[in-house]
Amino acid sequence: QVQLVESGGGLVQAGGSLRLSCAASGRTFSSYTMGWFRQAPGKERQFVAAISRSGGITYYADSVRGRLSISRDNAENTVYLQMNVLKPEDTAVYYCAARVAYYSRYAHEYDYWGQGTQVSVSS
Numbered sequence: 763q764v765q766l767v768e769s770g771g772g773l774v775q776a777g778g779s780l781r782l783s784c785a786a787s788g789r790t791f792s793s794y795t796m797g798w799f800r801q802a803p804g805k806e807r808q809f810v811a812a813i814s815r816s817g818g819i820t821y822y823a824d825s826v827r828g829r830l831s832i833s834r835d836n837a838e839n840t841v842y843l844q845m846n847v848l849k850p851e852d853t854a855v856y857y858c859a860a861r862v863a864y865y866s867r868y869a870h871e872y873d874y875w876g877q878g879t880q881v882s883v884s885s
Contacts, residue, residue, distance in 0.1 A: 764788045764874050766858050771879030774848055778883070782843040784858030784876055791839040792816070795861045798832060798843045799869055800854035800881075807857070809867040811843065821865055826852075848883045855880050 770782040782798070797812040811832040812821045820832050831844040841858055856879050859872035866872070 764791065764794060764860050766860060766874055766876035768856065768858050768876045768879040771856060771881045773882045773884065776848060776850055776883055776885050778848050780845045780848065780881060782845065782856055782858075782879060782881070784841045784843075786839045786841070786860065788839070792836040793862065794874075795863065795865050796832075796834055796841040797859045797861065797866075797872060798841075798856060799859060799872075800852075800856045801878075802854040805854075807869045808854075809869070810856070812865050812867065813841065814865065819865070821867065823867070845881070848881075850883045850885045853881060853883050 765787040766784055768784045774780055798810040799807050800810050801807040809823050813832045813834050817834045829847045834841040858876045860874040861872045
C-alpha cells in the first residue's frame with residue numbers, strides 16, 4: 763500500500779508556471795506507474811499525464827502536451843508535474859495516483875490517490 767500527498771498548488775496568472783509534487787510513503791514507490799489527473803468543478807476527473815516505473819516513458823493528454831512535464835525521483839519517492847504556460851482552463855484540483863500495473867489514462871484503473879491540490883489560473 764502507498765500513501766500519496768500532493769503539494770505545490772496555488773494561484774497564478776495566465777502564462778505563469780507551477781511545480782506540483784507528490785510524495786509517496788513506503789519502500790516500493792518504484793513499483794508503481796504514477797499519474798496526474800485533474801478535476802474542475804462540475805466536470806469528470808481528467809487524465810493529465812503518467813510516467814512509467816523507471817521514469818523512462820511518459821504519456822500526456824493532448825491538451826497539456828508541450829506545456830506540462832511529468833517526472834519522478836524514485837530515490838526520493840516523489841513524482842512531479844512541471845506546469846508552464848498555464849491557461850485559465852488548467853484551473854482544477856490536481857491529484858496524483860499510483861497504479862500497480864502498466865500505464866493507463868483511466869482514473870478508475872488507478873489503485874491509490876492523494877487528497878489533491880488546487881491550481882487556479884487567472885486571466
